[in-house]
Amino acid sequence: MAILEVNNIHAYYGNIQALRGISVTVEEGEIVTLIGANGAGKTTTLRAISRLVNPREGSIQFDGEDLSQFKAHELVYKGVAMVPEGRGIFAKLTVGENLDMGAFSRDDSANIQEDLERVFDLFPRLKERRSQVAGTLSGGEQQMLATGRALMANPRLLLMDEPSMGLAPVLVESVFETIQRINKEGTTILLVEQNAMMAFQVANRGYVLQTGEIVLSDSVENLRQNEMVQKAYLGVE
Amino acid sequence: MFKKQTIVIQDIIKLGLLAGLISLSMSVIGFIALLGERELIQNVISMGHVFLLAPPIALAYISAEKVLSQSKVKATLFGLLLGIITALPLVILVILASSFDIRQFLVNVSPELIELLTFGQGIFLGSVILLLVSGVAGLLAAGLRTLPDDFREPIITGLAWVFLFGLFSEILLGRLRSIFGRGLTKLIFSGKALNPLFTVFLFIVVAALRYWSKRRRLQAEERGESISPERQQRYQRIRIVLGVVTLLLMPLILGTYLSEVMNNVGLYILMGLGLNIVVGFAGLLDLGYVAFFAIGAYIMGILTSEGQLGLGFTFWTALPFTVIGSTLFGIILGIPVLRMRGDYLAIVTLGFGEIIRILALSDMLKPFIGGAQGVLQIPKPSIFGFDLVKPEYLYYIILIGVLLAWFISWRLRDSRLGRQWMAMREDEDVAEAMGINLVNTKLLAFATGAAFSGLSGGIFASKLTSIFPHSFNLIVSINVLSLIIVGGIGSLPGVVVGALILVGLPELLREFAEHRMLMYGALLIVMMLARPEGFWPSETIKRELHAHEELEMGSD
Ligand SMILES: Nc1ncnc2c1ncn2[C@@H]1O[C@H](COP(=O)(O)OP(=O)(O)O)[C@@H](O)[C@H]1O
Ligand SMILES: [Mg+2]
Numbered sequence: 014m015a016i017l018e019v020n021n022i023h024a025y026y027g028n029i030q031a032l033r034g035i036s037v038t039v040e041e042g043e044i045v046t047l048i049g050a051n052g053a054g055k056t057t058t059l060r061a062i063s064r065l066v067n068p069r070e071g072s073i074q075f076d077g078e079d080l081s082q083f084k085a086h087e088l089v090y091k092g093v094a095m096v097p098e099g100r101g102i103f104a105k106l107t108v109g110e111n112l113d114m115g116a117f118s119r120d121d122s123a124n125i126q127e128d129l130e131r132v133f134d135l136f137p138r139l140k141e142r143r144s145q146v147a148g149t150l151s152g153g154e155q156q157m158l159a160t161g162r163a164l165m166a167n168p169r170l171l172l173m174d175e176p177s178m179g180l181a182p183v184l185v186e187s188v189f190e191t192i193q194r195i196n197k198e199g200t201t202i203l204l205v206e207q208n209a210m211m212a213f214q215v216a217n218r219g220y221v222l223q224t225g226e227i228v229l230s231d232s233v234e235n236l237r238q239n240e241m242v243q244k245a246y247l248g249v250e
Numbered sequence: 251m252f253k254k255q256t257i258v259i260q261d262i263i264k265l266g267l268l269a270g271l272i273s274l275s276m277s278v279i280g281f282i283a284l285l286g287e288r289e290l291i292q293n294v295i296s297m298g299h300v301f302l303l304a305p306p307i308a309l310a311y312i313s314a315e316k317v318l319s320q321s322k323v324k325a326t327l328f329g330l331l332l333g334i335i336t337a338l339p340l341v342i343l344v345i346l347a348s349s350f351d352i353r354q355f356l357v358n359v360s361p362e363l364i365e366l367l368t369f370g371q372g373i374f375l376g377s378v379i380l381l382l383v384s385g386v387a388g389l390l391a392a393g394l395r396t397l398p399d400d401f402r403e404p405i406i407t408g409l410a411w412v413f414l415f416g417l418f419s420e421i422l423l424g425r426l427r428s429i430f431g432r433g434l435t436k437l438i439f440s441g442k443a444l445n446p447l448f449t450v451f452l453f454i455v456v457a458a459l460r461y462w463s464k465r466r467r468l469q470a471e472e473r474g475e476s477i478s479p480e481r482q483q484r485y486q487r488i489r490i491v492l493g494v495v496t497l498l499l500m501p502l503i504l505g506t507y508l509s510e511v512m513n514n515v516g517l518y519i520l521m522g523l524g525l526n527i528v529v530g531f532a533g534l535l536d537l538g539y540v541a542f543f544a545i546g547a548y549i550m551g552i553l554t555s556e557g558q559l560g561l562g563f564t565f566w567t568a569l570p571f572t573v574i575g576s577t578l579f580g581i582i583l584g585i586p587v588l589r590m591r592g593d594y595l596a597i598v599t600l601g602f603g604e605i606i607r608i609l610a611l612s613d614m615l616k617p618f619i620g621g622a623q624g625v626l627q628i629p630k631p632s633i634f635g636f637d638l639v640k641p642e643y644l645y646y647i648i649l650i651g652v653l654l655a656w657f658i659s660w661r662l663r664d665s666r667l668g669r670q671w672m673a674m675r676e677d678e679d680v681a682e683a684m685g686i687n688l689v690n691t692k693l694l695a696f697a698t699g700a701a702f703s704g705l706s707g708g709i710f711a712s713k714l715t716s717i718f719p720h721s722f723n724l725i726v727s728i729n730v731l732s733l734i735i736v737g738g739i740g741s742l743p744g745v746v747v748g749a750l751i752l753v754g755l756p757e758l759l760r761e762f763a764e765h766r767m768l769m770y771g772a773l774l775i776v777m778m779l780a781r782p783e784g785f786w787p788s789e790t791i792k793r794e795l796h797a798h799e800e801l802e803m804g805s806d
Contacts, residue, residue, distance in 0.1 A: 106790070
């Protein structure tokens with residue numbers, strides 16, 4: 014059974030329709046990517062899943078449970094964590110305090126400590142900068158912190174909104190390597206990206222979003238071959 | 251203030267004219283002449299002169315900092331030039347005043363002002379002296395900046411003490427006389443001003459002490475000594491005991507009038523601590539905060555009043571209802587604004603504040619809460635049948651309230667709830683995604699803030715013995731917000747410092763009441779430019795600013 018099933022959701026900002034019937038399925042253990050241009054509705058889809066936006070129509074099921082019965086702040090207890098667009102780190106707090114906040118929903122301190130070690134293992138840079146104020150980190154480090162903070166909730170499903178945004182090409186590579194590693198260690202990932210080329214290298218399947226609608230969905234191998242995808246997202250002429 | 255790294259002579263001319271215009275404006279609105287009536291050091295210098303020369307002194311000092319690296323002599327001479335230029339607009343004013351009747355346009359250009367500007371030496375000689383004095387002031391200020399830190403700091407500390415002694419001379423005189431008798435005050439003061447001999451003595455003692463203590467600390471550091479934890483702990487304990495004793499003895503030291511001032515400061519600290527939770531901790535900009543102060547005051551008033559409206563409670567039995575009642579109102583008014591952020595929240599809460607005041611004024615509620623006539627005959631608190639009538643006694647009730655609110659704020663800040671507030675302040679969506687229930691988190695902030703404010707209002711009602719709707723004006727909310735900004739948002743000591751500066755200081759300088767708003771505004775502007783983080787910023791803010799400095803210096 015799929016861990017996440019988004020079924021034909023319609024979402025609005027006031028009277029403006031942002032999503033026009035989105036359906037996305039994510040199987041346990043997968044990396045699924047959602048690609049699309051600016052304004053296509055990728056962030057809105059993630060916000061709908063994490064209950065920050067309430068869809069007017071359609072349903073979202075996580076692990077067989079209808080998510081509409083939960084509030085946004087309850088989702089993390091269900092096992093859904095998010096790395097928001099633009100990272101959303103707590104700029105005034107230190108790296109360590111940010112990571113602590115990530116484990117806010119938990120009270121199993123022994124396991125929290127273990128997960129902290131895991132995050133530091135994944136991002137040794139964060140360990141070095143543990144007591145540095147987060148606002149002074151570089152863009153790449155902030156991305157690591159946002160990812161690490163989400164992992165501190167020990168999620169089953171990780172929602173990532175354009176993690177490569179605004180990063181230098183070298184850093185982009187390492188971001189995707191990390192994504193792969195996190196997935197290998199057992200976390201399912203729904204990855205929103207504009208950088209389709211990189212996203213296809215790590216994902217199993219992909220969805221293409223245009224003006225609030227899914228126009229294509231397939232395995233990444235097939236998407237790579239698709240002419241429209243090549244033209245619009247991979248820059249192949 | 252000065253982003254430019256080098257300063258040339260044109261800049262000095264501009265700064266001099268700027269300082270001159272500031273001094274000129276203070277003169278023509280009558281501020282300088284008013285201050286001129288107050289001597290700082292007898293027969294030497296008046297407060298008028300101090301404020302007249304403050305702009306060139308400040309600007310010469312700041313500009314010397316930039317020239318310093320080029321040449322010390324140049325920096326000092328620039329100060330001289332700046333001072334002389336400052337005096338030019340004033341000299342023009344003096345000449346104009348002597349040749350035309352400019353009082354038609356500028357009422358405040360009085361003979362006293364001209365006398366002050368020319369040092370009583372007539373137009374020509376006076377103008378020359380003014381140019382010289384101003385020039386020398388600039389020269390000394392710039393020269394001071396070129397001194398090494400070891401000397402500069404003690405000198406500034408000494409001067410600051412002399413200034414403060416002079417500023418508060420009247421109050422000091424009164425208090426010292428009533429505590430120690432006339433003998434001591436004769437040594438310090440002549441008339442209402444400082445005695446020149448004592449001024450020199452005070453300056454030398456303060457500067458020397460400062461110099462000596464700094465030296466000792468430096469030497470200890472050089473020897474690589476650090477204070478052992480036990481000793482640090484002992485110092486800490488001594489400091490706490492001293493603090494507590496001072497707080498307890500305060501009314502004896504201060505006397506009736508100053509205790510009353512402290513009581514007002516205390517009520518504002520209480521409100522400030524509450525708003526600090528709402529704005530500083532939780533980041534919810536509430537401009538209608540006076541509403542809860544009013545609700546607390548009205549609950550206390552109606553429950554205890556001995557008039558027709560009253561229900562016959564005592565202060566103590568009414569107190570829990572006051573706090574619980576305002577807390578409930580905090581939650582009730584919090585519910586409709588749960589989904590609002592930033593400016594929208596500010597505007598709506600502003601409306602709430604006004605609605606409460608207008609309701610208190612309304613005829614509809616008049617049978618219950620007295621309308622414009624307010625609630626009268628509210629008894630003062632009493633303990634074991636002993637009425638706490640004097641401000642010296644009420645002080646202790648307010649002190650307990652403040653300490654309690656302080657303790658609660660302090661514990662909450664480091665608690666789980668404190669972290670929830672912090673996360674919500676930084677980013678509501680992220681906080682929610684992290685598992686924080688925004689509804690509870692917000693309502694708890696509004697409730698705690700309202701509880702402190704309601705307590706303050708309750709004591710206020712009982713202290714004044716009557717309350718009227720117009721006491722609960724928008725200006726109260728603005729004052730409370732200003733004091734936490736001046737003190738440093740989110741900082742507990744900052745609330746106290748802010749309240750002392752914005753509520754206490756104006757009471758002590760009542761003779762300048764006419765210019766209170768001017769000083770208030772000037773203080774806020776200068777502060778926002780020079781010290782935007784507040785006088786006593788919270789650790790987080792300090793750390794953040796510090797981090798930025800680090801980043802600028804060693805940007806990798
Ligand atoms: N807070 C908002 N208010 C109104 N419209 C919004 C808001 N956020 C997004 N939108 C609109 O919804 C559409 C989808 O936006 P978004 O989900 O952010 O796209 P993407 O993440 O793919 O760039 C866009 O047309 C955008 O302008
Ligand atoms: Mg987006």
